[in-house]
Amino acid sequence: MMTPGLLRNELERGLQSSVRSIWGEAIPADFRADVSASDNLEFGDLSCQAAMRLAGIVKDNPRSIAGRIAEAMADSIEGISSFSIDGPGFINFRLKNGYLASVAFDLASGGLQPLLPDTGAGRNALVEYVSSNPTGPLTVGHCRQAVLGETISNLLEASGWTVSREYYFNDAGRQINLLGESLAARYLSAEGGETSVPEGGYHGDYIIDWASDLRALHGTGLTWASDPDTFIHFAEEKAMEMIRSGLSLLGIEFDRYFAESELIPEAVTDTIKRLSSITVDDMSLVYSDSEKLWLRFTALGRPKDRVIIREDGTYTYRMPDIAYHLDKFSRKYDLIVDIFGADHLDTSRDVTAALECLLGREVVSEKLRVVIHQFVTLVKDGSRIKMSTRSGEFVTLRELINDAGSADVTKYLFLTRRAEAHMDFDLGLAKKQSSENPVYYVQYAHARIAGILRRAGEAGISIPNEFSSGISKLLQGEYERELMRLLESVPVDVAAASDAMEPHRLTEILAELATGFHRFYQHVRVVDTDNRNLSAARLMLCGACRRCISDLLGILGVDAPDRM
RNA sequence: GCGCCCGUAGCUCAGCUGGAUAGAGCAGCGGACUUCUAAUCCGCAGGCCACAGGUUCGAAUCCUGUCGGGCGUACCA
Numbered sequence: 064m065m066t067p068g069l070l071r072n073e074l075e076r077g078l079q080s081s082v083r084s085i086w087g088e089a090i091p092a093d094f095r096a097d098v099s100a101s102d103n104l105e106f107g108d109l110s111c112q113a114a115m116r117l118a119g120i121v122k123d124n125p126r127s128i129a130g131r132i133a134e135a136m137a138d139s140i141e142g143i144s145s146f147s148i149d150g151p152g153f154i155n156f157r158l159k160n161g162y163l164a165s166v167a168f169d170l171a172s173g174g175l176q177p178l179l180p181d182t183g184a185g186r187n188a189l190v191e192y193v194s195s196n197p198t199g200p201l202t203v204g205h206c207r208q209a210v211l212g213e214t215i216s217n218l219l220e221a222s223g224w225t226v227s228r229e230y231y232f233n234d235a236g237r238q239i240n241l242l243g244e245s246l247a248a249r250y251l252s253a254e255g256g257e258t259s260v261p262e263g264g265y266h267g268d269y270i271i272d273w274a275s276d277l278r279a280l281h282g283t284g285l286t287w288a289s290d291p292d293t294f295i296h297f298a299e300e301k302a303m304e305m306i307r308s309g310l311s312l313l314g315i316e317f318d319r320y321f322a323e324s325e326l327i328p329e330a331v332t333d334t335i336k337r338l339s340s341i342t343v344d345d346m347s348l349v350y351s352d353s354e355k356l357w358l359r360f361t362a363l364g365r366p367k368d369r370v371i372i373r374e375d376g377t378y379t380y381r382m383p384d385i386a387y388h389l390d391k392f393s394r395k396y397d398l399i400v401d402i403f404g405a406d407h408l409d410t411s412r413d414v415t416a417a418l419e420c421l422l423g424r425e426v427v428s429e430k431l432r433v434v435i436h437q438f439v440t441l442v443k444d445g446s447r448i449k450m451s452t453r454s455g456e457f458v459t460l461r462e463l464i465n466d467a468g469s470a471d472v473t474k475y476l477f478l479t480r481r482a483e484a485h486m487d488f489d490l491g492l493a494k495k496q497s498s499e500n501p502v503y504y505v506q507y508a509h510a511r512i513a514g515i516l517r518r519a520g521e522a523g524i525s526i527p528n529e530f531s532s533g534i535s536k537l538l539q540g541e542y543e544r545e546l547m548r549l550l551e552s553v554p555v556d557v558a559a560a561s562d563a564m565e566p567h568r569l570t571e572i573l574a575e576l577a578t579g580f581h582r583f584y585q586h587v588r589v590v591d592t593d594n595r596n597l598s599a600a601r602l603m604l605c606g607a608c609r610r611c612i613s614d615l616l617g618i619l620g621v622d623a624p625d626r627m
Numbered sequence: 628g629c630g631c632c633c634g635u636a637g638c639u640c641a642g643c644u645g646g647a648u649a650g651a652g653c654a655g656c657g658g659a660c661u662u663c664u665a666a667u668c669c670g671c672a673g674g675c676c677a678c679a680g681g682u683u684c685g686a687a688u689c690c691u692g693u694c695g696g697g698c699g700u701a702c703c704a
Contacts, residue, residue: 103647112646118684125684150647151684196704238704263703355702366630370702380704405698408631437632438698453703479652480640485633485697499666501652507666518663571641574651585659585668605663627666 067166067555068180070142071109074098074156078111081135086121096132098156100552107147107155108548114152125152163547164535164603170550171526171606175614176221178554182562183224183398189391190216192402193310193317194231197302198242199267199452201309201460203488204404207439209460210477210620212402213315214566215434217618222561224398230317231387234299234324236380241265242302243295247287249274250294267455273301309460312470314620323383330386331378335371337421348420358382363416381410385417392422392430400564401433408435434564436482442489458490466490468498471621475502478619481567501574505612506624508577511584512609513625516602519590524598526606537600542586549579550607557615566619573615580608 078096096113114129121128129148136146142162147155169178192212195205216226233239245264249271252259260266277285277297285293303320310316335356339349343362349371350357356372358381371382391399403411411433419427441448441458450457467473479501480486519525527534538547553572560568589601613623 097644101647102650106647110647115646115684153647198704233704236704241703367700373702375702377702379702384704405632407699407704409699410704412631435632440697483632484640487639489639499653503666504652507664511664511667515663522663567641571651574641578651581667582669584663588663590663627664 064169064177065142065162065165066169066178066180067551067553068178068558070140070158070162071098071555074109074111074140074143077136077140078113078132078154081132082113082117085131085135086117089121090117091120100555101155104545104548106149106153107145108158108551109143109156111154111156112152114154118152128152129154158548158551160539160544160547161532161535163544163551164538164600165530166551167538167547167604167607168527168530168534170553170610171603174610175554175557179222179561180558181223182558183219183222185223185225186397187395188216188219188224188226188398188400189229189394189396190219190226190400190402191229191231191391192216193306193315195306196233196236196238197299197306198238198265199269199302199457200305202450202452202457203439203441203460203463204450205309206313206460206463206473207436207477207486208402208404209310209313209315210474211434211436211482211566213313214478214569214619215400215402215564217620218557218561218564218566218569219398219400221614221618222558227318227396228316229319229321229391231321232323233380233383234322235383236323237377239295239299240291242270242298243291244287246270246273246277246298247285247291247294250277250285251287253278263453265453265455267452267457269305270298273298276301312461312464313474314470321387323387326383326386326390330390331383334386334389334421335382338417341420358417360413360416363420365413365416369413381413384410384414388414388418389421392418392426397430399431401431403433403435405435405437411435432564434482437485439477439486439488442487463490468500471506472500472502474619475500475505475570475621478566479570481565501570502621503627505573505577505616506622507627508580509609509612509616509623510625510627512580512605512612515589515605516609517625519598519602522590522592522598524590524592524595524602526603527599533596534600534603537597538604540587542583543601543604546579546583546604546608549575550604550611553611553615569615569619573612573619576608576612576615580605580612583608 075096075098082094082096083090096111098109098111101107101110114125114132117128118125126148129152133146133148133154142159143156144159145157149155190212193205193209195201216228220226241261241264244261248260253274281293287294335349338358339347341348346359346362348359348362350359354374355370357368358371359368361368369381370379372378401411415427415431415433441450464470464473467476553576556568556572560566587601589598589605591598616623
């Protein structure tokens with residue numbers, strides 16, 4: 064099967080060998096003749112700009128270089144019908160109609176997956192995301208990360224990776240203690256006690272509900288002084304429950320919730336031992352300062368040394384985080400993906416530096432990929448809202464989904480922006496936006512196609528079972544070709560999105576597909592009982608489009624409805 | 628102060644491993660439903676790509692600086 068990816072590879076190889084056969088040694092070893100999609104149909108379907116980049120190297124003008132390259136292209140590449148030299152020196156290629164139609168046929172019959180390059184080849188990837196500590200419900204900020212992580216996981220799976228989704232949380236630190244103490248305060252104050260939420264504690268109303276649940280279960284009489292573990296465990300359980308229910312609203316299921324306490328007891332001490340045995344410029348990586356233990360991050364190229372063990376003997380959170388990452392590496396994954404908010408950037412760099420020092424720079428840079436996303440700023444009535452779980456001021460995931468109308472709308476909205484872009488989210492506009500949301504535009508295209516397929520079924524017309532050149536001869540019209548060209552580029556673009564781990568590109572592709580189909584629909588009649596062969600051929604394009612849309616929406620975790 | 632991210636149409640954002648006239652959605656204006664779903668399509672209008680330099684045959688894209696916004700700069704996570 065000639066796939067869009069293979070076609071481009073062969074074309075690039077052909078161009079490269081042609082360049083080498085002409086100029087030989089003058090060409091740098093790493094020279095690549097890239098082929099990309101033409102952004103304007105007038106310039107053909109694919110375009111190569113190697114000639115312009117070679118101009119300086121071989122001392123000739125780009126147009127003449129382009130001519131020589133094209134002339135030397137050995138045999139014509141399967142699927143390419145013609146080329147031309149245009150503009151300053153672009154080599155433009157036109158794709159054969161038969162090839163375009165065959166790709167559409169493959170899409171219609173087997174969906175997107177078989178046409179995607181098998182980059183992962185069954186290797187194992189671990190994706191860590193959300194990883195919010197159990198201190199309260201998931202908020203708008205977590206939502207972006209959850210959706211990002213889930214879609215990246217799906218995208219990796221689409222390109223052949225076996226993905227494990229993991230949620231890491233800290234169940235041993237002082238935050239959990241504070242949470243327990245905050246619960247105790249609510250519990251006791253309901254009994255008329257004077258206790259108030261502790262300094263730095265959690266003020267959210269949800270803790271009041273937990274307190275009454277706790278009384279229902281344990282009655283009265285518990286005190287923070289004598290039963291701290293009861294409060295802590297209850298609070299943690301409740302918080303995890305809230306988090307899980309939030310995630311289920313988004314349709315997200317983790318393969319594993321990894322608690323810090325699950326790290327074997329020696330994991331952290333062993334890590335410290337290993338770090339202690341390392342010296343950089345005759346200085347130990349670990350040093351003590353009276354009662355505290357420091358890690359010399361500055362020796363690893365980081366801006367500041369950090370405390371790793373406090374005076375009371377407890378670890379600061381970088382330490383277990385390093386140990387946890389070592390654990391991940393020891394589990395023999397081929398790819399380890401961390402998804403973090405911008406506030407974790409600095410820490411993540413520290414952890415990476417420590418890992419590079421312990422495992423070797425090559426191993427870490429080969430396996431570890433960190434995706435950092437910027438924050439979501441909530442805007443209400445024109446002004447920004449500062450969110451904080453601790454102060455109890457936040458908008459939950461659930462409220463957000465209710466406001467936006469559905470989980471699908473919410474997910475799609477978050478995925479239209481790239482991770483590094485800051486996001487303003489106007490709550491007041493959420494509802495208004497949702498009725499004119501791009502997701503409906505895409506879903507509507509899908510529903511329209513489903514409608515055509517139903518109608519065709521009633522008329523006894525179906526997509527051909529086998530591909531033949533006769534089919535492509537029926538698809539010569541302007542709108543057919545436009546749609547086929549679009550469909551042909553989808554697998555390549557999806558593969559690129561997967562390699563870059565940039566899910567927002569999928570929403571771009573979807574919007575293009577929907578636009579392409581709506582245009583096609585507007586101008587071309589599909590079901591026509593007087594032209595059954597033509598109908599069947601056009602139906603094939605509809606089927607290809609439908610599969611592409613539903614497969615892509617599937618990767619985003621968004622529903623592809625048959626009726627709207 | 629220092630580090631990272633961002634600054635593109637009225638609004639929300641794509642485009643950023645340099646390339647052929649800078650794109651989309653929404654908002655605005657004007658057209659298209661006896662025909663497979665008008666949640667659609669077609670057209671018009673809208674831009675010193677924050678600003679100033681630099682590299683290049685060629686810059687929204689790369690480099691430097693300035694301004695503006697976000698995040699971090701904890702013995703919180």
